[in-house]
Amino acid sequence: MPRKPKKPCKHPGCPELVEGMYCEEHALLHGQERRDSAVRGYDSKWRKARERFLKCHPLCVQCQREGRLVKATVVDHIKPHRGDPILFWDERNWQPLCKHHHDVKTMTEDRYQEYKY
Template sequence: MLTNRKYCESHAELHSNDRPSATKRGYGYRWRKVSKQFLKTHPLCKQCERSGRLIQATVVDHIKPHRGNMELFWDKSNWQPLCKKCHDRKTGREDRYPVYTF
């Protein structure tokens, strides 16, 4: 039977209006501290650099969306420095067309 749901049961919770707080999703004190240090050592937006522009990075982006996977969340090889504009653009694309692996 077809339903009018955008997500399967196991992923609907991630996209509901009662989404857990940022802290509950891993973005608490520890994340703020570690991401601030990461941006000190990686101060330029990677995406802007590829276009020949030198723009300050303000966001630590997860290259591959972690979707609640805490191992992937804390994997520094999955992090990149981005400016807010580039991060918002990337996140918008990913949220519009989410890819899940099982």
């Protein structure tokens, strides 16, 4: 049976092309399961790398820019890797963030970064 063409995510304003109804980013907002974290690359190898990185970079870089010292709990991919293993493992593409700043970045910058010119 031939594959159906991808269509835009049903979330208002999202330009991602998907096979189902929603992109990974919006699936949780609409009650759909996200792919397992290990399938997305966040396995034991990632957890060890993340732990090492946060030991070397313990403070949220965005909080520091704001003049505050807050513990980083997330290793953020500066440029979203979108499944690219080279970009995923490139430590020059990592930054330590607190959960708040990671959530803010994910809901604003990451969503549109691929489409900026």
